[in-house]
Amino acid sequence: MSTVQLFVPRDAAALAAGADEVAEALQAACAQRGVTLNLTRNGSRGLLWLEPLVEVVTPHGRIAYGPVQPEDVPALLDDAHLLTGGFMPEGDVSPSPRPSPTRGEGAMHSKPLSPCGRGVGERGQHTSDDMTVVAHPLRHGVTEQMPYLVMQERLTFRRIGVTDPLSLADYEAHDGWAGLRKALTLTSAELLHEVTHSGLRGRGGAAFPAGIKWKTVAHAHAAQKYVVCNADEGDSGTFADRMVMEGDPFMLIEGMAIAALAVGATQGFIYIRSEYPHALAVMNEAIERASAAGFLGENVLGSGRTFHLHTRKAAGAYVCGEETAMLESLEGKRGIVRAKPPLPALSGLFGQPTVINNVLTLAAVPFILARGAQAYRDYGVGRSHGTLPFQLAGNIKHGGLVEKAFGLSLRELIYGFGGGTRSGRPVKAVQVGGPLGAYVPESLWDVPLDYEAYAAHGAVLGHGGIVVHDDTANLAELARYAFEFCAAESCGKCTPCRIGSTRGVEVMQRIERTAPAGAAPNAAQHAQQLTLLRDLCDTMQHGSLCAMGGMTPYPVLSALNHYPQDFGVAAAPSPQPSPTRGEGAQTQRT
């Protein structure tokens, strides 16, 4: 048999699901069978409930199998003919498939469709060239035709899971460096115009237009300027930055190099959280390879322009994701928030003009340069242009990465992509935008995902993280957790956040103790504590220096306003919540 090309991801999510063990099992089993294996460790396609997702290259495309565990490997090779992608010449179905004891009938033809599984291109069991397809419960057909992927609009993530993350040749073969090469032919003004015209806004939370930020830095006068990439990604429910760094590190390098050209920076830093050792290792290796190949360094692609790039490992402080705290940390200090002004764009790292952008913001730039600003701008709705990599997490059946243009709805994401809860119970609350984001009730699941539309409803898109909770969740407990998190992570610089968060925990404890309301003699106390809670939130929201204290009221108040029964405000929580939860009454209580 000739060489077989397989892909087994090396993304942390795949590793956590056992990808290394699967790769070893495949190698051992192939060696045993005398098959030469060409095994590429790719990034993850983002269908995370199917990790480890093994792919095999066939004349019909790449065929996906997942989730594969090491013990599945012998049966996948012998019965499911994984090495040919399950394609067998018509009439030649030897060796006779042994029914696999663990996987049902496992073998031929008939099988239940896996949820997001069978490729649309594989309607029947016969292909055009007289081949038979050997079905298997773990076989999902042609990867690119899987509905979860077909329904997406992948601009930033178009290479991730497809290529070898650390192969410069692979990157180049998939449009790599086209944006940087284009950028080198443009003036700074032209570059700034492209990025501004694309409509790209910061993907790290605040959604500030990238072009305007870059312009401020470009026009500042200084001997030294910096580009800093915020890869702190501390929000629960987010993993897109990690996937970019682990799955397509050259794209981030390219984006940062373009930013450096646009503003005149010669030094760059990527601040990576310490919880992401795999991302850090991949970025370090990628920087080394890109430098050796002339994409970074003294003379970028022979242009005479200089850009040096370094990584910095964070140290486990959530607030260091806030840009000024991050600068302090990069300077070797405690990561305490700086008052603005001055803006980091004018006085940033070591007091010099600095562009600070999120990983996804910078990663979108190569596409914008390569395909043109208008191509990016054409995606999206209103003032939210382009795509957002949504991250489906929490209690969800098909959790993963969904890159879509702005404007789809939460309902489409939760049910169309996510398949509802993993527990099979009704969805109760969805936190959008990380720990500082609001809990969004069912009445708002049809609002288009767009920065302005969400803001109008007192919610935020943030980083695009979506955490689903089923009906066993207690929103009062989650509100208390929001305060606990703020108390643990507050930088301590301002009183509303430092003291307010601790008082918030106490008020929540009293509310939980005195609920349900109406039960004398607690009712008056309970009502008083609720008033106190709102007052406290008001103080934190309006008196805090940064969004840590300023936005902790979002999860708290949204929980109280939309799920009052959990705070003992509604008469009594019904023991059997309705499965549809269509009744808007509860959501209008306050």
Place this chain on the structure above:
Amino acid sequence: MPEAPLLADLIVHHRATPGALLPLLHAVQDAFGHIPSEAVPAIAEALNLSRAEVHGVITYYHHFRQWPAGRHVVQVCQAESCQACGSRALTAAAERIFGCALGQTRADGAVTLEAVYCLGLCAQSPAVQVDERLHARVSEAKLARIAQQLGVQEVAA
């Protein structure tokens, strides 16, 4: 300090880096498993900082340890996505299985059990990190198997 030459090497290697303190502290912790208090004066002097400043940085960041951890470090994610998938119950199970409370090191030094806030595995919650290894969708049974593989004996509560 027995490892003084190693510390000196690390200082020489990092002292010229702009914003050297965090990279140096990481290097020290990677080498020694924690940041020994004896290392603080040398670090302060090399970077032209006060000892209080260095101490302030070490204590500010959750990642840095002032004392050695147990032979195995087990971190259970406590953030929202993992909560939505049962991390509270899993944490209780971890305390039982590993025989120590969250934030503590077991008396025999076998295990340190810690909270962690998001490992970036939120689509496969609940998530746990054991030493350098990540584990997704961790059940109580899976945690017990991990303990067994580590050779961690259950201790009577």
